[in-house]
Amino acid sequence: MKTELWWERDDLYYNDNNELVFANQNIEQFARQLGTPLFVHSAARILSNITRVEQALQSTGLESRVFYALKANRFAPLLTFIKAATGCGIDACAPAEVRHALSCGFAPSDISYTGTSVSNADLDFLTGIHGLKLNCDGLSMIRRVGERAPGREIGLRINPAMGTGYGSNELLRYSGEKPTKFGIYASELDEAIELAAQYDLTITRIHFHTGCGYLNDQLESWEEVLKTSLAMIRKIPSLSAVNLGGGLGVPLTRHDSELDLGQWAGVIRRVFGTTGYEIHVEPGTYIAKDAGLLILEANTVETKSGKLFVGVNNGFNLTMEPVHYQLPAEPVMCRLPDSQKKTFAPENMRPTTFVGNINEALDVMYDDLPFPAVEEGSLLALINAGAYTTSMSSNHCMRGEYLECLLLDGIELRK
Numbered sequence: 001m002k003t004e005l006w007w008e009r010d011d012l013y014y015n016d017n018n019e020l021v022f023a024n025q026n027i028e029q030f031a032r033q034l035g036t037p038l039f040v041h042s043a044a045r046i047l048s049n050i051t052r053v054e055q056a057l058q059s060t061g062l063e064s065r066v067f068y069a070l071k072a073n074r075f076a077p078l079l080t081f082i083k084a085a086t087g088c089g090i091d092a093c094a095p096a097e098v099r100h101a102l103s104c105g106f107a108p109s110d111i112s113y114t115g116t117s118v119s120n121a122d123l124d125f126l127t128g129i130h131g132l133k134l135n136c137d138g139l140s141m142i143r144r145v146g147e148r149a150p151g152r153e154i155g156l157r158i159n160p161a162m163g164t165g166y167g168s169n170e171l172l173r174y175s176g177e178k179p180t181k182f183g184i185y186a187s188e189l190d191e192a193i194e195l196a197a198q199y200d201l202t203i204t205r206i207h208f209h210t211g212c213g214y215l216n217d218q219l220e221s222w223e224e225v226l227k228t229s230l231a232m233i234r235k236i237p238s239l240s241a242v243n244l245g246g247g248l249g250v251p252l253t254r255h256d257s258e259l260d261l262g263q264w265a266g267v268i269r270r271v272f273g274t275t276g277y278e279i280h281v282e283p284g285t286y287i288a289k290d291a292g293l294l295i296l297e298a299n300t301v302e303t304k305s306g307k308l309f310v311g312v313n314n315g316f317n318l319t320m321e322p323v324h325y326q327l328p329a330e331p332v333m334c335r336l337p338d339s340q341k342k343t344f345a346p347e348n349m350r351p352t353t354f355v356g357n358i359n360e361a362l363d364v365m366y367d368d369l370p371f372p373a374v375e376e377g378s379l380l381a382l383i384n385a386g387a388y389t390t391s392m393s394s395n396h397c398m399r400g401e402y403l404e405c406l407l408l409d410g411i412e413l414r415k
Contacts, residue, residue: 005340006254007332007383011045018336018343020381022293023407028334031295031379034403037314038295041073041386043081043408045291050086053248053283056261060269063278067091067112069246070101072284072387073292077406079104091246091282095125098132108132112243112280114157114207116181123148135207135243138184139192146199155205155243156192156236159183160228164221166213166249166327183208186232193236205280206233209245213252213285213327215259219267222247226271233277241278244268248286252328252384259286285387292386294319295334298374299357308352310374315356315363317396319382319389322365329365333372334379343372354380358397 008014012022020027023042031038050066057064067089068082079101082088089110090101101111108131115122116137123141126134127149135155136142145154159182179185184192196203210225211218226244233242251258268279300311312331321327331354336343351368365382374380394400 005332005344006251007330011042012383014336014340018339020332020334022381025407027293027295027381028379031334034405036295036297036379037318037402039075039292039385039390039402039404040295041075041078041288041292041404041406043078043085043406046078046082046287046386047085049283049287049291050082050088052261053281053286054087056265057268057279057281059262059265060273060279062268062272062276065089065278065280067243067280067282068287069282069284070097071391073288073389074100074391075404075406076100076104077408078288079106081406081408083110091284095122098126098129112155112207112282114155114209114243118144120144127152133205135205136184136192137182139188139195142192142195142201143199146196146201150199150201153202153204154196155207155241156189156196156203157183157207157209158189158229158232159185160208160210160225160232161185162221162225162228163210164214164218164225165211165247166215166218166252189232189235203236203238205241205243206236206239207243207245207280209247209282212247213249214247215249215251216257216263219260219263223267223271226267230271230275239277241280242272242275243280243282246282246284246286248281248283250286250290250384253330287387289384289387292384292389294382294385294389296331296380296382298376298378298380301374301376308350310352310354310371310380311357312354312365312380313357314382314402315358315397315399316360316365317358317394317399318402319356319365319385320392321388323362324392329382329384330369331366331371331380331382333374334381337372337375348372357399 015021069091083105090106092098092113093115108129112133114135135157137157296312296314316323319329322329349370352371353367354365356363
């Protein structure tokens with residue numbers, strides 16, 4: 001008899017032998033062969049995630065396009081797969097990301113660039129890429145783009161002074177009551193329009209991104225963001241496209257519900273349905289996060305001062321979000337010691353704190369998670385490890401080594 005595990009789905013589950021299966025791969029066996037830390041990504045899951053977003057956008061009746069946020073995961077085989085298998089473009093935020101996308105087969109017209117604190121050297125490069133969708137983050141950038149490339153088309157990143165994100169996490173909001181570095185506020189919009197006109201720059205796009213990880217409970221506040229942005233957008237008659245940014249979230253705990261893309265698309269339809277604008281979105285988390293696992297070895301199991309710790313061969317240098325954004329990174333067993341019913345019986349669950357191998361106090365992945373007994377040498381998998389892990393990684397404490405694979409029709413493309 002199986003228990004109901006909140007994260008299980010058709011491509012991620014325990015088989016009849018109580019072994020974790022992901023993308024048709026026995027994860028225990030796979031990781032034992034290759035070693036750990038090991039990131040495993042599913043091309044099939046990435047494709048289905050993109051397809052769901054595309055289909056939801058099509059239901060709005062508006063022209064649309066998805067741009068994958070490259071900063072979420074820049075693994076080259078993943079990017080070349082997206083280019084080969086989908087019509088998805090790329091959202092880039094640094095010149096090196098543009099170069100990387102070009103090297104993975106994307107054309108300049110496939111790339112939307114939205115950066116901040118952009119240097120003159122950055123602009124020298126960016127304005128030299130013909131066809132690149134270049135969005136200006138502020139008045140300084142508009143002026144400096146105009147000096148380098150008068151007469152070109154640009155986009156403007158606006159800041160509606162409202163934000164939303166996962167739960168009530170203020171760390172994931174890019175705009176709100178407190179001024180941030182991102183975008184052009186309503187009070188500066190007229191000046192931005194006039195400045196663009198001085199350099200004969202045609203504003204064809206508006207971009208805004210107000211937060212990360214929102215789910216169904218945040219759709220109402222996200223709709224208010226869109227309505228406020230539309231009031232700013234209507235000041236620019238030359239617009240043809242509106243980029244709503246990213247931020248679509250995935251469930252991170254058993255208390256979260258999957259984002260209802262029908263409701264999400266309904267918000268877009270209500271706000272923009274009669275405008276005729278082409279709608280662009282830039283998901284990174286939604287496309288890649290639940291399409292990846294991080295396989296780790298439990299090397300230390302010990303109770304200290306009454307608190308049970310499980311130490312693994314990974315730290316916040318590879319999984320930054322629990323420390324950086326205070327987001328959960330939930331581990332699961334790669335092989336259960338018994339049936340699901342016995343393993344997850346309440347009497348066998350104990351508050352367990354999962355910690356890493358970085359010599360700093362904040363290197364904690366999950367504090368007091370109810371969990372079955374873990375043995376030293378066993379393998380664990382961090383779910384939702386496909387985004388903002390390797391792309392944010394460092395070699396802190398010289399612990400930065402890992403292996404990364406993309407599972408594609410039984411072929412493993414390795415870094």
